[in-house]
Amino acid sequence: MQDNPDMDRIKPRKPLFAALMSTALPGLGQLYNGEFNKAIWIFLLFSITAIPLIMIIALLLPATLTMPLVALSTALTIGIWIFAIIDGWRVASRLQHFQTKAWQTSGVYTLVFIICATVILPATLLWVRKHQVEPFQIPSASMHPSVLQGDFIFANKNYNCPNCRSAVKRGDVAIFVYPDNRTLHYVKRVIGLPGDTITIDGNNVSVNGMRLNSDAAPDTETYDGKSWQVQWTAEDNDNSYEVTVKPGHAFVLGDNRSRSNDSRKFGQVPLSDIVGKARQVWFSKSKDNIRWSRIGQLLN
């Protein structure tokens, strides 16, 4: 009686196995079912199209669409994941007389899983967070009333870098690395760029001799068509401060001028340490409740 190698490779597909494999990594269940091309497309759609591509598009569109597009990308990713699980199950249930291909071994599945789930997916997410969009949580009140304590914001990371679309401008609400502790990020408003002379006289801030506020609206500062609200207390009336911004640096102030640890205390921030520009509030909560009205608020 002769051995039939082809008969040895007839192995019915198990729907539970296919579904679990797609749960672990979208596309892996399709690989188990022998659908090589479909496996690749599902993984590509899941890993590259759903989140990174939509984030690239989000930064090209108005800032008001940032949060909806992030939500859309999340929903699309979840949808592709669920589709992969269900499709893996359904196809496997039909493949009861399946002849496995030579490459369909546990070693191949394990290698694909390790490369895709532990290398490609985390690297893709890190790339999006580093170069496209990153969420930040604001624990301090230093930027009241523009950015409140308890706000969760999206920041544009395609900012202040070679070939980036946006450069640092005066008036930007910027995220930067805290000079005194490089493990921390701070959020403040950029007031001065390299070469600027910053003067603070009482509650009045001037840049190159041009006052940002006016007597009629002392708490409203304006520069180059951009306006923002600030907060001072009576103890600041005796302020007197003047500095010239060094080359390659920026001068930053918190909008809550009396309660802000900013360039007046820790000095000027290297421009290379400014990593993002605040874009939109996607969630906001105070101690007692959720501030629904702030969700979707633009910041720059």
Added chain:
Amino acid sequence: MTNHHNDQLSDSPKDRPRDQPKDQPRDQLDKLLTDGMPKPPDHFTDTVLSRIAQQTPYDYSRPPSSSTKTVWPSLALAASAALGVFQVVGFIFGLWIPTVAG
């Protein structure tokens, strides 16, 4: 002196017992094959078989499970699925996990 080589299968006449007729089957096996299986003694079920049932409580009506072949691969797959789910969920919601900016 009679030699009873009941377990031997030799066909040699000199091995056959002297008191064994020539036309009689030579050993018990041949006898069983020609005469058929003997009846078990009375009460055999009540004595021998009942003792066996008491001493070996294995359920012979249940087919033996191939636990070694299915449990370990299934456990490995479940553990991998759990790790994979962790990675996948981390990827999906990674854009909603905020960094603190004071």
